Amino acid sequence: MSAAGHAFRDNLTMVRRSLLHARRYPSLTLNVLLTPVMLLLLFVYVFGNAMSAGITGGHADRAEYVAYLVPGVLLMTVGMISLGTAVSVATDMTEGIMARFRTMAISRPSVLVGHVIGSVIQTLLALVLILGIALAIGFRPHATPLDWLAAAGLMALVSLSLTWIAVGIGLVSPNAEGASNLGMPLTLLPLLSSAFVPVGTMPDGFRWFAEYQPFSPAIEALRGLLLGTHVGTRNAVLAVAWSLGLSLLGYLWSKARFNREPRR
Template sequence: MSAATHAVRDSMTMLRRNLLHARRYPSLTLNLLLTPVILLLLFVYVFGNVMSSGISGGPADRAGYVAYLVPGILIMTVGGTALGTAVSVATDMTEGIIARFRTMAISRASVLVGHVLGSVIQTLMALALVLGIGVAIGFRPDATWTEWLAAAGLLALDSLALTWIAVGIGLVSPNAEGASNLGMPLMVLPLLGSAFVPVDLMPGWFRWFAEYQPFSPAIETLRGLLLGTGIGTTDAVLAVAWPVGLTLLGFWWSTARFSRASGR
């Protein structure tokens, strides 16, 4: 068996381990998933009329605000699931299972790859659930099949990028609680972007950060794909450039840190 085949087999074994672990201990996944769902329902049914009126400067339009809100909540769901990966990696590092893996004839990289693939799969499942809730409360996307595929690809790319960053966070954290705290920007940054209000309504001193941080271009591009509105060239480029750059950074950081922790 070649080294590549051996690594792929071990990665699939680790993927199965992580999916089984998520199924047997679903509390973390449910807690992280509840946050975007609660925010979605809260901003639609409690703040929806006020927010929509403030954005449009006219009569309240809750249905219009649902359309504006759901793409941002989808991106928040990606960040929340990645945060769970940081906690899972930190737990593995502190509970001794990694030390046991080191004594086994398995590919070292498969441990990280299993976490990443498992997180991406869980993220896609969580996104389907959140999108279903959005449709149930009035979200009506106007996307072609090509645009749906592009939206799914963008969300998968964002999930891959944030998951590799989350793996690095988990590896440098002293425990699961530390990983949860260090990974909070994955959930908070969308709040500081265009998830809930347009960046044009933000103070000038803050607008530049809100517009060009990693999440806002992805949210705006996702809105354009799902709602059939225009997509700015800058947003489209940044929506791809940010996750590609973060994927490379997270992969390098995670593998270097894991090699150091493994004594290699």
């Protein structure tokens, strides 16, 4: 078998390991999903009328706010699951599993690729679950089949970028708790975006930050795709640029850190 064939086989093995780990410990995934599900239900059934009145200029329409809210919650879910990946990688580091992989005759990148691809697959499955809950509480998308395909591609791309960053966080963290703390921006940034309210309603400083941070363009692009409204070239370009840039940064960071001799 060629070197490329061996590397491909090693990648598949590591992806399988990641998925088996998720299947054996489903409580980890369920705990990660609990926050976006609770936020979705909280903002729809407790704050829905008030929030929709603020967005529509005084007319309370919970269904309209559900349509506005769901794309943001979907991408918040992506951030939550990537945080779980950081914790998983840190656990592998502290338990010595990564050190063992370094000594084995396997493709070194496959160790990281397995975590990343496994996490992206778990993320897409979790998004189907969140979307099912959203449909049950009144979310009514107006996307064409092509829009759905583009939306799935966008969510996968965002997941890929955040997961590579999460892998780097896990590799530099001293333990699982440290990875959870260092990865908090992955879960907090959606709260400072257009996920829950339009950025135009925010004070100037927050508005500028919310408008240009990675989540807002992706949320606006996803919102346009799912609701059948105008996506906007600016949102699409920024979302793809942020995702590709973070993917490259996370990959280079993770690779450099993994190839470094362990200090513990």
